[in-house]
Amino acid sequence: MFGIAMRTLMSPSLAPFSLHLPKPALFSRVLRVSSLTNSAFAANKSPTNSPHSTVSTRKLQTEAAAAASSQPLSISSPGEIHVVVGPMFSGKTTTLLRRMLAERETGKNIAIIKSDKDTRYCIESIVSHDGEKFPCWPLPDLSCFKERFGIDAYENRLDVIGIDEAQFFGDLYEFCREAADKEGKTVIVAGLDGDYLRRRFGSVLDVIPIADTVTKLTSRCEVCGKRALFTLRKTEEKETELIGGAEVYMPVCRSHYVSGQGVLETARAVLDSSSIKTHDVEAASLPPF
Numbered sequence: 386m387f388g389i390a391m392r393t394l395m396s397p398s399l400a401p402f403s404l405h406l407p408k409p410a411l412f413s414r415v416l417r418v419s420s421l422t423n424s425a426f427a428a429n430k431s432p433t434n435s436p437h438s439t440v441s442t443r444k445l446q447t448e449a450a451a452a453a454s455s456q457p458l459s460i461s462s463p464g465e466i467h468v469v470v471g472p473m474f475s476g477k478t479t480t481l482l483r484r485m486l487a488e489r490e491t492g493k494n495i496a497i498i499k500s501d502k503d504t505r506y507c508i509e510s511i512v513s514h515d516g517e518k519f520p521c522w523p524l525p526d527l528s529c530f531k532e533r534f535g536i537d538a539y540e541n542r543l544d545v546i547g548i549d550e551a552q553f554f555g556d557l558y559e560f561c562r563e564a565a566d567k568e569g570k571t572v573i574v575a576g577l578d579g580d581y582l583r584r585r586f587g588s589v590l591d592v593i594p595i596a597d598t599v600t601k602l603t604s605r606c607e608v609c610g611k612r613a614l615f616t617l618r619k620t621e622e623k624e625t626e627l628i629g630g631a632e633v634y635m636p637v638c639r640s641h642y643v644s645g646q647g648v649l650e651t652a653r654a655v656l657d658s659s660s661i662k663t664h665d666v667e668a669a670s671l672p673p674f
């Protein structure tokens with residue numbers, strides 16, 4: 386599918402960065418920015434800046450703006466942020482892959498990052514639950530990406546950055562804001578909005594106010610087949626971060642999240658109390674030292 390199999394044969398250190406033609410000139414166009422200069426400030430603070438001197442103030446401001454516009458300021462055009470969230474098995478990785486490949490089809494240079502905490506499948510590829518895969522950069526945090534990728538290649542040739550398992554990156558917000566606002570990159574973020582207890586997960590929700598688009602995907606409830614909004618953890622572990630797939634988690638609808646969570650909590654309480662009792666009995670029956 387999408388020629389992914391062939392590209393995954395390439396060295397992961399080369400393949401995540403697919404080089405194309407240089408950026409179109411339009412992309413890094415030079416903008417002339419008319420900012421409020423010191424002389425404009427001076428004009429505003431001038432004693433002539435009274436209701437009776439509107440014309441002269443306007444004239445001064447026009448002159449200040451003209452002076453500023455004669456000094457071109459080179460800034461690249463702003464980028465974009467697109468966020469894809471949903472429970473596990475809802476198609477986040479699949480969607481990220483399709484969008485990244487669509488960007489590449491239009492001649493953009495792309496790179497995909499995933500958290501190095503996700504050790505399922507192959508460490509240097511993102512892999513969907515259906516087995517689609519693509520080489521990626523497994524990283525401990527996003528701040529090290531620019532240097533690892535190469536500062537020149539990052540600044541001058543990379544157009545689109547995909548981030549999978551975004552909930553595991555503590556510096557997600559800062560990275561996305563910098564990349565889109567200041568560096569003209571398109572960033573596509575895929576991650577869990579909520580953990581197994583439906584609490585916000587990592588910084589994914591923080592990116593929403595600075596995003597261009599937000600897509601919430603759903604899966605199929607493993608119990609009844611209806612729309613699944615949440616991820617139920619089937620095991621006893623309580624830590625927020627626990628890497629795993631279908632052996633640990635299942636997608637569920639609202640009703641089955643509530644009943645499933647209730648059943649699991651009751652089962653755990655029963656198990657806990659019976660293990661305490663068993664432990665007490667065992668301890669009581671041990672011979673004294």
Ligand SMILES: Nc1ncnc2c1ncn2[C@@H]1O[C@H](COP(=O)(O)OP(=O)(O)O)[C@@H](O)[C@H]1O
Binds near residue numbers: 477513
């Ligand atoms: N309960 C499930 N267990 C295993 N695979 C599932 C389950 N539900 C859905 N899937 C498969 O997972 C695919 C989505 O995979 P993926 O894109 O990796 O999702 P996500 O990144 O959101 O976890 C679905 O198209 C479906 O075929």
Ligand SMILES: Cc1cn([C@H]2C[C@H](O)[C@@H](COP(=O)(O)O)O2)c(=O)[nH]c1=O
Binds near residue numbers: 576
């Ligand atoms: C709900 C939940 C999930 N995780 C982990 C489990 C997986 O390793 C990833 C999610 O992968 P996917 O691409 O969305 O299938 O996150 C976790 O650590 N804690 C949780 O509460």
Ligand SMILES: [Zn+2]
Binds near residue numbers: 607608639640
């Ligand atoms: Zn259900």
